[in-house]
Amino acid sequence: MIRPVLLAGAAVSLGLALPATAQSPPSAADRAAMIESALSAAPATLRGTVRVADFDGNVLREGPPGFTCLPAPPGIAGPMCVDEVWMGWIQAWSKREPFTVPRVAFAYMMAGDSATGGASNIDPHATTPSAANDWMVEGPHIMILTPDAASLQAIGAAHHHGGPYVMWAGTPYAHIMVPVGPRPEQRSVATAR
């Protein structure tokens, strides 16, 4: 479950096309809800200790260097736990800045995308499903960044065979998606009349 109202400020700093809202420090209940959302993305091996932050960079729970879990942003993707390289990737993606993958890097989305989230598999900046943008609501998955363009090419973008595939191929934000759980119901696409 996601709570978009709580995360409206976060969406603004993520660069999503949502109306700006006044920022105030999250209440204790909001913090608890964000932590619960963020930790739903963690594998059991990290859940007990991992750092939790919001998209404004506020640390909601301290943890060791390495992974940071983030709550689900409203309307896109889902909660995720990312390493340091992926943190830089999120910044670059949200600000539409260049990004060069320095090394293999990992992210967990063990809760999958939010039912009201997901992403276009081809357009890194699409914010809603369309008939043309191959919108995906993925189930539980792991995400891998690699500087190896040949590997991305070999894996390819086709995502209906159950195995790994590349999201946002041919962009600076290309990454490997590794499904590890059932794919949920997909969002419906608004059609023009």
Ligand SMILES: [Cu+2]
């Ligand atoms: Cu993902």
